[in-house]
Amino acid sequence: MLDMLNRWYQRRFSDPHAVSLVAILIAGFIVIYFFGNLLAPLLVAIVIAYLLEWPVAKLVTLGLPRVISVILVLTLFVGFMLLASFGLMPTIWTQVVNLIADIPTMFNKVQVFVSHLPDEYPEIIQPHMVNTFIDTLQSRVLGIGETVVKGSLSSLVSLATLAVYLILVPLLVFFLLKDKEEMLSMFKAMLPRNRKLTNKVGHEMNEQISNYIRGKVTEIIIVGIASYITFALLDLRYAALLSVATGLSVLIPYIGAAAVTLPIFMVALFQWGISPELGYLMLAYGIIQALDGNVLVPVLFSEAVNLHPVAIIVAVLVFGGLWGFWGVFFAIPLATLVKAVWNALPSHEVEEDAVAESSN
Incomplete structure (x- = not known):
């Protein structure tokens, strides 16, 4: 068994370049796993930067300076997001409120429908099965209500976090796009030579x-x-x-x-x-x-x-x-x-x- 594992290791990791690749992946996994919450604004910024790099590159090929291209694309992106948020969020919020208000009516309809099932299908459905189902459904609905209350109590913290994101993320996206080559060079300088x-x-x-x-x-x-x-x-x-x-x-x-x-x-x-x-x-x-x-x-x-x-x-x-x-x-x-x-x-x-x- 040990001899087989040793041969497999020699086949896969005899090359120093392979060892460097695995070491970099392990280091990246550790950083993301233990510090992912702290790096969340950076992760969001990296995703948006990947999304906006294509239009920025297209504008650069047309002759615009990269800084001007980044400012133009980022401004249009932020404007579109604000327009979508202010245009869509009020409607979604209203529908969420209406849905929550309709949940008791829906629950009553389910109770009425389920309570008649033993009369219609006495051979298949017994009354105690219906009672168990209704009790379970009621506990789930109450659980959802408690979750909504807890979420509303923690909304202030969420709003504070959102405010930080709204400030940090656009700044990070701007610098990630503007100084892309410099940052990549700095990152490569920290990596092993055998890469x-x-x-x-x-x-x-x-x-x-x-x-x-x-x-x-x-x-x-x-x-x-x-x-x-x-x-x-x-x-x-x-x-x-x-x-x-x-x-x-x-x-x-x-x-x-x-x-x-x-x-x-x-x-x-x-x-x-x-x-x-x-x-x-x-x-x-x-x-x-x-x-x-x-x-x-x-x-x-x-x-x-x-x-x-x-x-x-x-x-x-x-x-x-x-x-x-x-x-x-x-x-x-x-x-x-x-x-x-x-x-x-x-x-x-x-x-x-x-x-x-x-x-x-």
Whole structure:
């Protein structure tokens, strides 16, 4: 057993460049894992900088100085975000308040519906089963209420954190874009000299992450707008809130789409009951999800979709458990990184097979 492990180690880590690559990855993992909360503004700024680097580079190729390009793009981005926030947030907040106010009515309808089930299906459903279900549902609703109260009590802290983000993040994005080359040079100076594999993987992942962030933001916007148009045309309640939830659900591959289906179905069920409108809505929602998964995702993530769905789901679970939102957001790039690193590590199995064949 030890001899087998020793041979595997020699195959994979005999090259000093491979050792440097693994050491850099371990150091990065430790920093993010233990100091991720402290570095959250920097992580947000890096994501936005990746998103805005493409238009900045395009303006630079047109002849504008980089500083002017950065100021112009960042100003337009901040203006768009403020316009979207002030235009969308009041509507979403109003719909959230209305939804919370409607929860007791929905709960009463569920109780009435469930209480009649033993009369209609006495062979399958017993009264004690209904009572257990209602008690469980009631405790869950109370739990949601307690969570909302706790969230409102901690809102002042959240507002203070948001205020800090609103100041720090644009400044960090500005300097990350303006002094990109200088910062990269400083970062490379801190790395080991034997970093041929690190440079190879880093170049590949830089392109992957840049394309992934732009593609993911584009996917959120397209899916959210398509969902809002569909919900509004069908006159579904809380259309803006549910369309935002549908757009954001694409952050979690496969799992997100399944999770957001339930609230959409429940809202439609309480609004229309078992009716053709409910069927039309779920059919339209299914078409949106099908087009997203089979048309939009392959177009936007032509390289990332080479990962097996099981690998993507495992990456979401593992990295989401380690780093929360950021782990979920970067699950696909991180899974791609693991694959790229494994392929980049040297392996002498082919060479050993070739030597064995020549000796025979």
